[in-house]
Amino acid sequence: ATGSAPAVPIDERFDIAYVTPVTIGTPPQTLMLDFDTGSSDLWVFSSHMPPFQVRGQEIYTPDESSTARLLEGHTWSIMYGDGSASRGNVYVDTFAVGGLTVLNQAVQTAQQVSASFTSATNIDGLVGLGFSTLNTVRPESQLTFFDNAKASLDNPVFTADLKYMAAGTYDFGFIDRAKYTGEITYVPIDPDPGYWIFTSSGYAVGASSNFSATPIIGIADTGTSLVYLPTAVLTAYYRQVQGATNSRSYGGYVFPCDSALPSFTFGVGEERFTIPASYIRYAPVTEGSATCFGGLQSSSELGINIWGDVALKAAFVVFDSRSPPRIGWAKK
Numbered sequence: 001a002t003g004s005a006p007a008v009p010i011d012e013r014f015d016i017a018y019v020t021p022v023t024i025g026t027p028p029q030t031l032m033l034d035f036d037t038g039s040s041d042l043w044v045f046s047s048h049m050p051p052f053q054v055r056g057q058e059i060y061t062p063d064e065s066s067t068a069r070l071l072e073g074h075t076w077s078i079m080y081g082d083g084s085a086s087r088g089n090v091y092v093d094t095f096a097v098g099g100l101t102v103l104n105q106a107v108q109t110a111q112q113v114s115a116s117f118t119s120a121t122n123i124d125g126l127v128g129l130g131f132s133t134l135n136t137v138r139p140e141s142q143l144t145f146f147d148n149a150k151a152s153l154d155n156p157v158f159t160a161d162l163k164y165m166a167a168g169t170y171d172f173g174f175i176d177r178a179k180y181t182g183e184i185t186y187v188p189i190d191p192d193p194g195y196w197i198f199t200s201s202g203y204a205v206g207a208s209s210n211f212s213a214t215p216i217i218g219i220a221d222t223g224t225s226l227v228y229l230p231t232a233v234l235t236a237y238y239r240q241v242q243g244a245t246n247s248r249s250y251g252g253y254v255f256p257c258d259s260a261l262p263s264f265t266f267g268v269g270e271e272r273f274t275i276p277a278s279y280i281r282y283a284p285v286t287e288g289s290a291t292c293f294g295g296l297q298s299s300s301e302l303g304i305n306i307w308g309d310v311a312l313k314a315a316f317v318v319f320d321s322r323s324p325p326r327i328g329w330a331k332k
């Protein structure tokens with residue numbers, strides 16, 4: 001089997017996150033979920049939440065699904081690095097995306113979500129595509145949709161083709177030759193932490209003329225908007241941006257929106273990928289402001305480097321869960 005589904009930006013002005021239509025239950029309930037390689041819980045806004053925490057999101061109502069079964073005595077609770085959080089209980093039900101159907105998928109129904117999820121009105125929940133070891137369901141952790149689907153897929157892979165201010169695609173079980181150019185460069189993944197962690201071979205500010213061959217260990221993360229890198233890399237980049245400052249009040253590097261921005265190049269093996277300046281001029285700090293927030297930010301508070309959407313949309317990315325797992329990057 002194979003599957004293919006769109007990844008649609010939740011906001012037409014800047015790519016905060018991407019959502020993908022899925023159906024859950026019988027008769028099918030359609031929700032728009034954020035497919036997230038940086039976590040491993042499939043959780044949804046649900047009929048178990050207090051109504052004031054739901055602001056326009058679609059909800060999953062297990063009581064209206066004839067195939068829903070409560071997973072007795074199981075709960076979940078997750079906290080992300082930005083302090084956002086959610087928790088609740090667990091059902092198994094039929095889950096379908098892009099032509100693929102998984103029977104008895106663990107669907108984590110939210111009873112409580114933090115304010116940042118309530119205000120993300122176009123996100124009805126998340127589909128974790130990280131390694132199932134990260135799943136937070138207790139007392140027995142649950143498998144991701146991809147781990148449940150893997151045996152029936154033509155190949156144990158999925159690919160991300162995210163786009164700047166446009167709908168991209170997630171493909172499951174196959175690699176679409178029409179979505180990339182040249183060859184795919186594969187590098188190993190360390191699956192133990194549970195994330196898609198790989199080592200970038202270095203970076204350059206602007207084109208790859210002055211490439212600095214320094215290993216950067218980071219997570220390929222479709223669920224995080226921006227790129228978080230070591231301070232040394234950031235200062236090298238923002239040194240080239242007129243008026244750039246690392247603002248405590250805005251919580252990161254900001255600069256005048258009309259400043260000239262260099263592109264940013266990162267290495268995967270011998271290959272070089274360039275993030276255009278337009279992706280790094282991420283968004284005005286507030287509606288209509290002349291101060292813009294950068295798409296490259298420091299990872300020093302996180303303790304981990306993250307290659308979020310700003311980087312992923314500059315490439316065609318293959319998440320290959322053969323043994324040992326590996327990640328592939330190609331131009332497009």
Ligand SMILES: O=C(CNCCc1c[nH]c2ccccc12)Nc1scc(-c2ccccc2)c1C(=O)NCc1ccccc1
Pocket residue numbers: 017034036037038039079080081082084116117120123195219221223224302303304306
């Ligand atoms: O969790 C994810 C992806 N799902 C995000 C879902 C989500 C969280 N608010 C959302 C709001 C809307 C939609 C989706 C989400 N990625 C990873 S891997 C390692 C870390 C991490 C570990 C330790 C310390 C720090 C990060 C994170 C992390 O917390 N990223 C979020 C973030 C956000 C802002 C800044 C940094 C990291």
